[in-house]
Amino acid sequence: MTSSALAGTPSGGQGKAVHGCAFCLRMHTRDALKKGENPDRIAVLPGWEATGYFSEADRAALRLAEAITCVPDVHVSDEDYDAAAAALTADQISAIAWLATVMNAFNRVAITSRYPVGT
Numbered sequence: 001m002t003s004s005a006l007a008g009t010p011s012g013g014q015g016k017a018v019h020g021c022a023f024c025l026r027m028h029t030r031d032a033l034k035k036g037e038n039p040d041r042i043a044v045l046p047g048w049e050a051t052g053y054f055s056e057a058d059r060a061a062l063r064l065a066e067a068i069t070c071v072p073d074v075h076v077s078d079e080d081y082d083a084a085a086a087a088l089t090a091d092q093i094s095a096i097a098w099l100a101t102v103m104n105a106f107n108r109v110a111i112t113s114r115y116p117v118g119t
Contacts, residue, residue: 021107022117060087061096068100 029042044051048062064084067076084093 021110023110023115024103024107026117057087057092060084061092064088064093064096065100068097069104 032042033039038053041053044053045062048054048059054062060083063080064076067074067080081093084096088096
């Protein structure tokens with residue numbers, strides 16, 4: 001992603017929203033805000049496709065992270081991969097794949113453990 005604040009969170013942001021991990025959503029939102037991310041971008045992240053807040057590279061990263069997150073339901077399509085390859089480097093695609101995989105594993109542990117998230 002092109003934003004330095006969201007650089008490590010394509011799945012950290014959107015993947016968490018897909019899985020509903022409250023702990024991770026809170027943690028990554030706080031981290032992104034500390035790094036100067038625009039609160040509007042964070043607010044619209046679940047609906048990123050319908051906004052103009054994200055660059056082509058951001059959109060490709062988010063689309064790929066969502067596809068990787070949903071692999072149990074559907075595979076990463078050629079269309080999603082090709083869109084990522086058109087906007088991102090091979091190293092960026094690899095980083096997104098690894099981040100999505102690791103964050104999805106953390107999501108499953110946090111959700112399964114019923115970790116309480118307070119105010």
